[in-house]
Amino acid sequence: MKIDDILKKCIEIPGISIKSSETSTELLFKSTSGKGSMTFYSLFPGFNLAYIFVNSPIWPAPDFHENGSNATGPLLFNYCVTGRCEIVLNNGNYVYLKDNDLSFTEHFAQSQYQYPRHIYEGLEFFIDLTTIANENTWLLREFGIDFHQIVKHYCPEESTYISPAPTEAETILKKLWELFDLPDPVAVTQMKIYSLALFSYLQNLDNLPPSQACTFFTETQVDIAKQVEKIITSDLRQHHPAWELAARFSVSETSLKNYFRGVYGQNISVYLREIRLKKAAELFASTKLSVSEVAEQVGYMNQSKFAAVFKKQYGQTPLEYRRSIHLKQG
Structure with missing residues (x-):
């Protein structure tokens, strides 16, 4: 062709x-x-x-x-x-x-x-x-x-x-x-x-x-991984333990984690942390929510822990990141 x-x-x-x-x-x-x-x-x-x-x-x-x-x-x-x-x-x-x-x-x-x-x-x-x-x-x-x-x-x-x-x-x-x-x-x-x-x-x-x-995955296994991804990212304020998700799909916790890693290339916890921090960065750039409010929106109840994880990911504290974004936006 x-x-x-x-x-x-x-x-x-x-x-x-x-x-x-x-x-x-x-x-x-x-x-x-x-x-x-x-x-x-x-x-x-x-x-x-x-x-x-x-x-x-x-x-x-x-x-x-x-x-x-x-x-x-x-x-x-x-x-x-x-x-x-x-x-x-x-x-x-x-x-x-x-x-x-x-x-x-x-x-x-x-x-x-x-x-x-x-x-x-x-x-x-x-x-x-x-x-x-x-x-x-x-x-x-x-x-x-x-x-x-x-x-x-x-x-x-x-x-x-x-x-x-x-x-x-x-x-x-x-x-x-x-x-x-x-x-x-x-x-x-x-x-x-x-x-x-x-x-x-x-x-x-x-x-x-x-x-x-x-090294392949079946359609059913891929579907389970994608449904898990949809569940854990639909509301970042919610927390879904792996055992709970595994029970929902009637598979072992180990199998569930293997399916997810096979499709997304990361452990569930690492993938979700990156999604949460990306969403937090978007909120700092587009809203006037406080650090504690943003932390809560993305599923962190402890503001100090959130700030530490955010700085490790972006190299800046949440407030430093917000200021740098606003300066770039003029």
């Missing part, structure tokens, strides 16, 4: 718009839940690189399964810089791409990309194997890069591959990531060079790290 066809279907989705320049095409997403951008660079025919920035729990995806169409698409290579991305495997189980992970797949998201931590930054290559084979024979001739061989290597029997990036690949990927801030003509040339180096390395990688797609 060509990238132009993908982009056309993307902008049919409410909330997604497109902006083009001489060297790139940018998809912009905005909804009540957040926003994001995907900036695409066409490096070679059928070979496209996207820089992804998302501050949202989801990014809606087109339906590529309609009219009996094949579920597979181009070869997709992802590298997570920061955040967490949910991937649904062919068998319906769930795995999670996290910081410094890379993945290969030929399968699109089912209906939307999901980001449990509401933030994601990363790189994604869209590789149209047919166009590559027809219009880029020089890649094989000059560099020995054979994308069909890469598919067999990483995605046998249409499987999904996930692994922490090997050190050499990580070095190249970080150089690619830094190019986004350079002027376009210079950046695009460098993107081409580093991309060829990356796929040459990945194709010839010996001792392939085992895929972490075997």
